[in-house]
Amino acid sequence: MSNAQLDEGRDNRERVVILGSGWAGYTLARQLDSKKFQAVVVSPRSHFSFTPLLASTSVGTLEFRTALEPIRSRRTNVEFYQGWADGVDFANKKVTIEESVVDPLQSMALTGDRHAGQTAEERVESKQRAAKKGRLFDLAYDKLVISVGCYSQTFGTPGVKEHAYFLKDVGDARKIRNRLLSCFEAAALPTIPDAIKKNLLNFAIVGGGPTGIEFAAELHDLIAEDLDRMYPELIPFHKISVYDVSAKVLPMFDESLTKYATEAFRREGITIKTSHHVEGLKPGAPGNSPDSHADYACYTLNVKEEGEVGVGMCVWSTGLMQNPFVANALRELPELPQAAKQSETESGQKAAPSQPWKVKMDSKSGSILTDERLQIKLISDKQETVLQDVYALGDCGILEGTSYPATAQVASQKAVWLAKRLNKNDLETSSFSFSNLGTMAYLGNWKALFQGGQGSQISGWAAWVMWRGAYLTKSVSIRNKILIPIYWVINWLFGRDISRF
Amino acid sequence: MSNAQLDEGRDNRERVVILGSGWAGYTLARQLDSKKFQAVVVSPRSHFSFTPLLASTSVGTLEFRTALEPIRSRRTNVEFYQGWADGVDFANKKVTIEESVVDPLQSMALTGDRHAGQTAEERVESKQRAAKKGRLFDLAYDKLVISVGCYSQTFGTPGVKEHAYFLKDVGDARKIRNRLLSCFEAAALPTIPDAIKKNLLNFAIVGGGPTGIEFAAELHDLIAEDLDRMYPELIPFHKISVYDVSAKVLPMFDESLTKYATEAFRREGITIKTSHHVEGLKPGAPGNSPDSHADYACYTLNVKEEGEVGVGMCVWSTGLMQNPFVANALRELPELPQAAKQSETESGQKAAPSQPWKVKMDSKSGSILTDERLQIKLISDKQETVLQDVYALGDCGILEGTSYPATAQVASQKAVWLAKRLNKNDLETSSFSFSNLGTMAYLGNWKALFQGGQGSQISGWAAWVMWRGAYLTKSVSIRNKILIPIYWVINWLFGRDISRF
CATH class of the missing domain: 3.50.50.100 (FAD/NAD(P)-binding domain)
Structure with a gap:
């Protein structure tokens, strides 16, 4: 869709650009009220992966597509561009996107910066070439959700x-x-x-x-x-x-x-x-x-x-490694954006710090720190402020002062909460808190573990029934709610398919 | 499975080595009586493809695995080695196999000899290296079925x-x-x-x-x-x-x-x-x-x-191009095998022709010519004989004097017929003939064509119902008989999945 077509379809709604299609980004995009917001997902992959079932698909207990949901479908009201977020201009409220339609890594774990090895000058040059070919483009936003997730951590172990x-x-x-x-x-x-x-x-x-x-x-x-x-x-x-x-x-x-x-x-x-x-x-x-x-x-x-x-x-x-987009692209802000300036003035702080503003990041994980409304924090000298209309959630964002784990449960709770606040327009009077619904793990041979948020513990076959029940309930589309139990039964009756192609 | 284990499992049964896992090879392997024969399939791919449904899977009307059957499954009594047939020694009744477990082309159309460009000497050398690495090995047979199929014809069109x-x-x-x-x-x-x-x-x-x-x-x-x-x-x-x-x-x-x-x-x-x-x-x-x-x-x-x-x-x-295995590996026979000699003596022909025996091939298509019992024909000078215990069917074999088309229907009828003859041990008194059950083609928009063997014609929605009914009936496993209609309904209700991964 061209920018003009996208603008036309906007129809007086605010545009929410969502970077990433994991638990946070996909959940948020689906829950935003399409009468109030034009949701535009930007992600290098064309789907959302239902991660708890990936292990089952990797041995054929389930078919691959039962563990994914396409971002585009006949039923969603979500716009989509397939690409990597490459940079953000907070002052002018736009993101730069590098398209990734035929990227061979689009459905794989990522282990390193895809531009690693390029010097800053080489990167500038290759971006100019990409822009000329139409592979790099800008997208304006009213609100921006950073939910780009993390890469896989290898600790530099050789090979x-x-x-x-x-x-x-x-x-x-x-x-x-x-x-x-x-x-x-x-x-x-x-x-x-x-x-x-x-x-x-x-x-x-x-x-x-x-x-x-x-x-x-x-x-x-x-x-x-x-x-x-x-x-x-x-x-x-x-x-x-x-x-x-x-x-x-x-x-x-x-x-x-x-x-x-x-x-x-x-x-x-x-x-x-x-x-x-x-x-x-x-x-x-x-x-x-x-x-x-x-x-x-x-x-x-x-x-x-x-x-x-x-x-x-x-x-x-x-475990997880910080996303190079967070580590590199968000490092420096050339100019304090308007949204942050307002918030600063309201709170009566000094007008202009001598150092440029930076996104505040967790020193250990490198994640973006947010306030309790999931808005990202900026820091300069010892001053702090909040960047309105820019949110970070999922594995790349930490609500400052909490130690919520980097799990699907936290990511999707944050997404549901933020979508509700935006839909109801009551963000300013709310704050997010996580409610631990418990943790599960499958152990093989029809046995599992469950540890409830309140300390309850279940193990064995009963936990396995809960495990299957929970993931069936949580699975996103009706289509997969039908197909998942069908595959459970079919593969139990006839065996898993071992064809390779 | 090692050769010793395979021999042990043979248990006084005759070993039928089947080259290829298409319509002819897969059908035959499944229908052979496992009390009488040890069926060993050798194929570069680990599955059989139900070709009439491939077009449906290529757009997501059906999921890929509904159009395939694994050669190994919990229910089959078929031994399997994944590899390319590389040569046959008719005199000593063994085939040479080049393993292909991780071959990237194993589930793709083939368009040319994978050893093209090698000289005869280079090929001998590369075979020695492969044998040393355990990638090339011999397999003895009592009966051999050549059903290696054809490659895709490109007429040398550049690119x-x-x-x-x-x-x-x-x-x-x-x-x-x-x-x-x-x-x-x-x-x-x-x-x-x-x-x-x-x-x-x-x-x-x-x-x-x-x-x-x-x-x-x-x-x-x-x-x-x-x-x-x-x-x-x-x-x-x-x-x-x-x-x-x-x-x-x-x-x-x-x-x-x-x-x-x-x-x-x-x-x-x-x-x-x-x-x-x-x-x-x-x-x-x-x-x-x-x-x-x-x-x-x-x-x-x-x-x-x-x-x-x-x-x-x-x-x-x-259309089809002759398989390089047929075109190259079967060219010359160093010595007339015993089975052919017997048949020759029985029929009272001359003992030894001056020219070496060759497999008789169709001059136009290059396919192997067989008699009406699907046994391959040998030719030398102007003498002809039949090689007992070696059969050719599927797209690489033509029953001499017939013009049956190179279709799944002919291939599977030949396979069913041969399996029955071998199971009943009445090959010598039988001869194959094809019974045309009609031809179908899907036209889109819930319409199809059907032309019966007796000249009947049906078109439109009724033919579409027949088309779906026929392929559902013909589909091989119960698993797929269940999954195929489920996908037809699910994708009609919810739309085809457009995720790419």
């Missing part, structure tokens, strides 16, 4: 960015599904010696948070319920290990639940290796044997406590 | 192999779905001028056979039923054209049905361009303007009658 598998989006889930089924198919070739079979069927998961644990659990189910009938001769060679640097996995759960999980994993044959340090990942089998059988097909994990370990796949899930 | 989209397998369907939705998303960017929008949304289909026509029809449905609500401002820019060199499309249908189809397409706004010659395809917009807006995103089709035409996608479906 991880290049060779590990992540699980943040549906493209990652597809990559994992193809890879793990390839490992079994390769191990089934008549020429593969037992030592290589062991490497190929050794699955390492790095990070003992809910994502890593749930992936291990789903992988166990796939192998125990399906692959053992298709590749019976390979089952003795397989192994699933969860590595974590800390002394305990699932740190958000109480001790008794963590114990239950550890015990459940032990019975399922999944090894949990706490206090282990992964120091590198490279292609090929352990030892330098480039001519050995099919070594092209496995990887070597370097573990401080174990040395070289041959693996078929390493799934990496050790 | 087609590299830039056209094909529709022979589910990987092709996914590529097309992503591409055509990308074209709409790119055209929706605010910087794209109208001229480029016209290029991006111009969809050219080359080849007016059932595949090309059905794809055009499904594309029309996607645009008319879904995209027109999501991108209303882009609809005036779109165009669908079917090019064919001959004077009429759908040559297998009678004149009156072809007329009906042409008229239906005209009403749907699809242009049929018969007697048009496509001479090339290259990336970029027409005219040499490398700096113009987003021209990286479209292609230029060179048409003899029209000149340069800017297109967003060119779907190519102009």
Whole structure:
């Protein structure tokens, strides 16, 4: 849609530009009253990923599209441009967007700045070229919502960015599904010696948070319920290990639940290796044997406590890294925008600080700090102010003074709250607070954990029923509310599909 | 599975090695009596593609996996190695296989020999290297079924192999779905001028056979039923054209049905361009303007009658090319195999011809010629014989003296017939004949064509009901018999999903 068409469709409504289509951005876009606001989502991907079900899709318990919602559909009143937010001009209220329609990374976890390695001058030049080609353009906003999310943290561990598998989006889930089924198919070739079979069927998961644990659990189910009938001769060679640097996995759960999980994993044959340090990942089998059988097909994990370990796949899930857009693009404001000036005058502070204003960021995580209305904070010298009409939520924003976790639950609560305030126009008299609805984790073999916000604890089959019920209820569209239980039943009856394409 | 394990599992049964997992190979493997035969499928892909539904999956009317069946599943008694047949030693009854577990082409149409460009010596060397790495191995057979299918014919048209989209397998369907939705998303960017929008949304289909026509029809449905609500401002820019060199499309249908189809397409706004010659395809917009807006995103089709035409996608479906395995690997037989010798002696022919035996091939298509028992024919000088225990069916085999079309129907009838003969051990007293059950084609907008084997003709909505009914009945697994109608209903109610990942 051209800018003129977009302006025409605006129709006296305020334009809310929403950067990102994750839990925060997608939820907000859907809940804004389209009679009052023109919602425009800008995101490098054309969909929202329902992250709690990604692990299920990565082994085929569910089909990929049941864990996503298109931003455009017949039923939504949301405008959409597919692109990366590249910069913001707070003073003139516009964002610069770099289109990403055919970007191959659009449905994958991100691990680094896509412009890394460019000097400032080179970046300016490449932006000019992109603008000339129509790949870079400006978009004006009345209100701006920054919900660009985070990247995957690899701590600079050598080889991880290049060779590990992540699980943040549906493209990652597809990559994992193809890879793990390839490992079994390769191990089934008549020429593969037992030592290589062991490497190929050794699955390492790095990070003992809910994502890593749930992936291990789903992988166990796939192998125990399906692959053992298709590749019976390979089952003795397989192994699933969860590595974590800390002394305990699932740190958000109480001790008794963590114990239950550890015990459940032990019975399922999944090894949990706490206090282990992964120091590198490279292609090929352990030892330098480039001519050995099919070594092209496995990887070597370097573990401080174990040395070289041959693996078929390493799934990496050790937390979040700040988004380069937040880290770079929001660094300096050339001029204090009007909105901030007003707020400053009202509160009776000094007129102009000697230093330029900066977005206030959390020193540890690098996240944007907001006030209790989710408006972003600016800082200069020791003065502080709030930038009206610019909000930060999701994993890239922290309400200053709180320690709410970077979860889907916090992101979507903030989005629902902000949409309500904007729809009712009562933001000035409200403030956000998080209500903990509890945490869940699937453990495999029809068992799960639930820890309620008020301290209640449920484990085992009852928690599994809650787990499935909760995600079915929370899933967004009617379409997926119908398809998800259908796939649960079909795959239980007929087995998961192991075709790769 | 190692060769020793495979031999052990053989258990006094004859081993039937089946090359290929298309209509012929997959059907035969499923129908062989597993008490009498050890069926071993060798195929570069891990699944069978239900080709009549591929066009539906390429626009999202159906989900990809509803058009495929995994060769391995919890319920089948079929052994499987994922690889390319590389050669056959008829004398010693074994095939050489090149594994293809991580081959990126495994679910895509093939357009050329993957070893093209290698000299004979280089090929020998690369085979030795592959064997050393365990990527090449031999497999012994008692009976061999050659059902490797055909490649896609491009007639050497420049740029087609590299830039056209094909529709022979589910990987092709996914590529097309992503591409055509990308074209709409790119055209929706605010910087794209109208001229480029016209290029991006111009969809050219080359080849007016059932595949090309059905794809055009499904594309029309996607645009008319879904995209027109999501991108209303882009609809005036779109165009669908079917090019064919001959004077009429759908040559297998009678004149009156072809007329009906042409008229239906005209009403749907699809242009049929018969007697048009496509001479090339290259990336970029027409005219040499490398700096113009987003021209990286479209292609230029060179048409003899029209000149340069800017297109967003060119779907190519102009028929079949002989499989390089048939064209190369089966050329010469170093020694007449025992099975052929026997048959020769029985029939009282001369003992040893002066020229080496060759597999008898059709001079026009290059297909393997078989007798009426689907056993392959050998030829030397002017002598002919039949190679017992080696069968050719599917698109790579022709029953000598017949002109059965290269269709799924012929392939699966041959496979069912051969499986029955082998199961009943009455091959020697039988001969195959094809029973034409009719031909169908979907035309879009809930209309289809049906031409019965006895000359009956049905067109319109009634034929559409038959079309859906027939493919639902013919679809292979109960799983897909359940999922296919669910997706038909869900996508009719809620619209097709346009997410790309």
